[in-house]
Amino acid sequence: MHGDAVVACSAAARAAGVRRRMRLRVALSRCPQLRVVERDLAAEMRAFEPVARHLEDTVMPRLEVIRPGLIAAPARGPSRYWGGEQQLADRLVAAVAELDFPARAGIADTVFTAALAARAGQLVPVGADAAWLAPYPVGVLGLPRLTELLNRLGIHTVGQFAALPEDKVLARFGSEGAAAHRSARGVEARPLTARASCDDHVVTYAFEPAEQLLEPVTFVAKALAEQLHERLAAAGVVCARLEAGIELADGRTLTRIFRHEGRLSALAIAERVRGVLQAWADAGALDAGGERGIVRLVLRPEQLSAATGRQAALFGERDTPEEVERAAARVQALLGHRSVVRVELGGGRGPADRVRLVPFGDLDTGDRLPTGPWPGRLPAPHPATVYPTWLPAQLTDEDRQPVTISGRLALSAAPSHVAVEGHGEAQVAGWAGPWPVLEQWWDRERSRRIARMQIAAADGRAWLLLIEHGRWWAEAHYG
Structure with a gap:
């Protein structure tokens, strides 16, 4: 769970009717015996990084991590090398199986369609994305408010939504709806620019002397992410991919590419960087050379496109998480890091034990689990x-x-x-x-x-x- 929504569920939970993006209350109503775990993105990145590195070393280079457990990569070159798309998909599944993990692969023209195809383990023919997507319900587009509105209008499938005129969709649903409409038509949700990346927006930080601890690097990654967002916003562009790289004291460079549809928050970037760094450290990659330490951290945006903004008021939204995060960051810059905190509930028996005040943007590293049993825990009503x-x-x-x-x-x-x-x-x-x-x-x-x-x-x-x-x-x- 993250933010009262399901972000991942097991096969047993799916069999009971639990789905991603489902609210906790709904999930528990479908499966009362559900085991709920709060998401730890840094731990997920740390666990998934060996899988991504193994695929890069054995099957195809330059993978893009969409989220832990889901990767994307161009299939044209590797499929020719391995003898065809089916052979490439089989090789990917076999490579992951070598690490004792189950996997499924899918191939399509767009990343969105390929992700759905991977769930079914299918290969979508070239140019057939729109027809293949047509029977799916509009809920797969991942926009709950848009889904609710389309259902009210009698539009229940992706094919029905794709059949609407593009200009009418943009006028009625805004840029967010237009991006979903492009996905429904089998086109990349965000049109790409001619340049794959732009060095004008690269942000870097040099460590003097070389930094050997991971936590300072994670903190710098969050600050660099804020700087990157400011540069992109000033230029009126957004990026579909982000490359995070480190230069080591022995001259080596390690990189990892993250793909996202939308805005990766500074905290999300810091969590991903932290997880990847920890995975590299656990694998000994940071100590493989002579000299030790990280001398430079680089964040490089790729696949820039025009920022079309959003029409939040159309669906009744007010303060978005991104706006709240930016406001909190400004207050922290003025008044100090601990000037803005969030309340996290944890384990314990007394009221002071169960509540932790965590600075906004920091990872919750509390070691007291909220689950019990806690004999002697204070019963309700709770003090004010x-x-x-x-x-x-x-x-x-x-x-x-x-x-x-x-x-x-x-x-x-x-x-x-x-x-x-x-x-x-x-x-x-x-x-x-x-x-x-x-x-x-x-x-x-x-x-x-x-x-x-x-x-x-x-x-x-x-x-x-x-x-x-x-x-x-x-x-x-x-x-």
Whole structure:
């Protein structure tokens, strides 16, 4: 899952009706026993890079990684070398099988059609893309809002959509719809320029001295991606492919090409670069020569075309993810990297344990899994305010004696008064708990034994208290 949408699913999940781009709620309704995993793009790139390198070494050079698990490459030259398109497809599948992975290959005139053909393991004849695509539902075009609107208009198949006049589609659905219309007609979604690449838009960064750690290179890749987007936007163009390359201290150069339809965000580029670098490091490619370290990072856009913009208001969109990302980047440039954060839920028992504030654009490297079991986890309702530093508190009975909790979780007396530093004292109207927490008991320095209680006061306030070493603290407040 990524952003509440399915990005990949197993054969068993597909058999249960789960599909890519499906919302989590819908997927779980079709398959309640579904195992959900949050996407880690850098890990996927790291795992897939050996497959791409093996194909480049054994079957065809200069592959384009669309996403981990999906690659594209020109078939004309390699098919002649291997004796035909079918022989090339068979050789690709066999090469991947040598690494103990299943694979399917497809060949067509366009990348979009070839990707669909690969799912079925078919070869589309030359010039037959439009006819081959015609029976597919319009949902395969990957634009949910366009699909919904076309279905309302009675257009349910790709062939029906392709039959519409091109100028009418552009006027009604904008550039995004026009690109989908080109795909439906068996034409590349984005017309290419005569030049395969333009050196005017290449961005580079030189490391002095040579950088031997991967994390600084990943950070630079994100900054270079932002610079690249600014240059392309100023020139009014977009790129269909992006080549990321590094120059090593021993004189060698390693490159990888990424293909995308649309705008690769700076974070997406950084994740891809990070995954590929880690894969090269794991394979020993970065240490194969004499001198060690990376001396230069290069991002080179290829297949430039005019930026046609978008008509977001046509489908009710307001702030797109790209616009939010650009705004956050500007704020971070002015106020600091940690000035814009996003909330990530993780594992843990207390409210402060379950929430992590991750700087916008950074990869979430939290090591606490959100899945359980978490014995002693705080039940709902959850507090509105969690204090970064616990507030001293007192919980006493009717005789003003401190309330304690025994090892068997028995209260010494019923709570009668609660007092929190800075918030005065009030009578206790009700309580829930206690809930014990015993964490990392095997580690003397990191072990923790506490118990939590929810306290409702007569003045209308509600507190989350915890007791540790016989002392009460206010951990959070319910607003």
